[in-house]
Amino acid sequence: MHGYPYCDIVNVAIPNRNIPVRISGSGIPVLLLHGYPLDSRMWDRLVPLLASDHLCIAPDLRGFGSSVEEAMSFSLSDLADDCSMLLSALQIRRPICVCGLSMGGYVAMQFVDRHPQQIAVVILTNTRANADDPMTVANRRATATRALVDGVPAAVLPMLDKLLSPSTQATQQQLVDLVRSMMLSTRSSTIAWAQLAMAVREDFLNKLHRWDMPVTCVAGREDTIVPLEAMRQMAAEFSGSELQIVENSAHLTPLECPNEFAKIVRKSTFAIRGS
Ligand code: MLT
Numbered sequence: 001m002h003g004y005p006y007c008d009i010v011n012v013a014i015p016n017r018n019i020p021v022r023i024s025g026s027g028i029p030v031l032l033l034h035g036y037p038l039d040s041r042m043w044d045r046l047v048p049l050l051a052s053d054h055l056c057i058a059p060d061l062r063g064f065g066s067s068v069e070e071a072m073s074f075s076l077s078d079l080a081d082d083c084s085m086l087l088s089a090l091q092i093r094r095p096i097c098v099c100g101l102s103m104g105g106y107v108a109m110q111f112v113d114r115h116p117q118q119i120a121v122v123i124l125t126n127t128r129a130n131a132d133d134p135m136t137v138a139n140r141r142a143t144a145t146r147a148l149v150d151g152v153p154a155a156v157l158p159m160l161d162k163l164l165s166p167s168t169q170a171t172q173q174q175l176v177d178l179v180r181s182m183m184l185s186t187r188s189s190t191i192a193w194a195q196l197a198m199a200v201r202e203d204f205l206n207k208l209h210r211w212d213m214p215v216t217c218v219a220g221r222e223d224t225i226v227p228l229e230a231m232r233q234m235a236a237e238f239s240g241s242e243l244q245i246v247e248n249s250a251h252l253t254p255l256e257c258p259n260e261f262a263k264i265v266r267k268s269t270f271a272i273r274g275s
Pocket of ligand 1: 034102103104
């Protein structure tokens with residue numbers, strides 16, 4: 001695989017579907033898995049900082065971003081299998097770094113579980129290893145229904161204030177606009193399918209200690225969607241994993257603090273340089 005000079009979006013064919021992917025740079029492959037209800041654009045500020053020595057692969061997961069509408073429900077393991085097939089289709093044969101944020105972190109956990117041979121390093125950002133409690137499941141079903149009945153803005157906009165820190169919201173209007181536009185461009189069906197998929201996701205908390213690859217956990221200090229305590233609890237499951245706390249960041253750390261995030265990625269991938 002040769003270097004990609006620009007953050008191109010290309011459609012990559014895997015069995016049964018095409019996956020739109022932004023690919024940029026060359027070097028250590030890093031698979032960047034976006035959160036909900038977002039798409040691969042959430043990595044736009046990070047990728048230019050990594051592309052000199054990383055091959056950044058940022059797919060739009062099923063139904064999200066510029067992918068086609070999904071007529072059928074999907075699970076988080078379907079999304080992980082799509083990513084595995086994507087790497088094969090791109091002929092990436094060396095083990096990669098998988099980096100997931102929130103819902104992307106849930107997909108990363110499935111990926112590690114199902115395709116460990118493709119992974120050398122894991123970065124889990126503002127995400128959870130535990131399954132949902134009954135109240136969260138009920139809220140997810142309500143959000144799915146709201147998206148289908150009342151429309152996308154009613155389902156997603158209540159979340160907007162929690163994604164970026166108050167100081168980012170006050171000073172970086174362009175970022176707020178980008179996040180709002182990603183949220184509002186998500187289809188109602190995707191919102192419904194993704195909420196239902198997350199509601200039944202597997203509990204990984206007791207499985208993490210079995211992972212034998214290096215793991216970095218990253219937490220935005222001001223994240224209220226995944227509070228620091230949940231990240232600490234997850235990080236404690238990995239022997240030798242250090243929790244990296246990023247100041248002045250809420251849920252979307254790679255967008256809010258791309259320089260700090262790029263340093264963390266570089267430190268994490270250092271171990272597989274030259275492999
Ligand atoms: C996300 O940012 O991906 C979502 O907050 C994940 C979730 O709803 O659990």
